[in-house]
Amino acid sequence: MFSLAEISSAYRTRFAEFAFEPAFVAMVDQHVADVRTRLDADGPELEPAAPDSERLADYALGFVDALAENDWREPVGHDYAVCRLTAISWLVHSHGLLPGVRD
Structure with missing residues (x-):
């Protein structure tokens, strides 16, 4: 079984693909929105709140x-x-949800 830190670390390497794969960026963005909705972390703000790390x-x-x-x-x-x-992984890194992890 993997921890959130291991998942985040393993898939952070995929961020490099954002520079040359716009379709991948769009798909990940849709997944980010869906995860936020599932975790009730979406809202009316322009900059949504960080999801609860637990x-x-x-x-x-x-x-x-x-x-x-x-x-x-x-x-x-x-x-x-x-x-x-x-x-x-993007949610973890962009919101600094793990100690020492922030883009």
């Missing part, structure tokens, strides 16, 4: 567990799971 960790770990149950393997490209895990 709730995000619970969500992320449940997601990874479901992937493991389905024997998911990370593809070369961008499937649903890669986009979702990258979105989780």
Whole structure:
């Protein structure tokens, strides 16, 4: 089982792809919005509040567990799971949800 820190670290490397993959950026942005909605972290503000780190960790770990149950393997490209895990990592990094982690 992975921790939120491990997920965040593993998928932060995908941020480099944002510079040359605009479709990936759009997909991750949609996943960020969906995760915020699931965690009740969206709102009317222009700059949404940071999601609760414990709730995000619970969500992320449940997601990874479901992937493991389905024997998911990370593809070369961008499937649903890669986009979702990258979105989780982006939320962690952009809001500094883990000690010492902030972009």
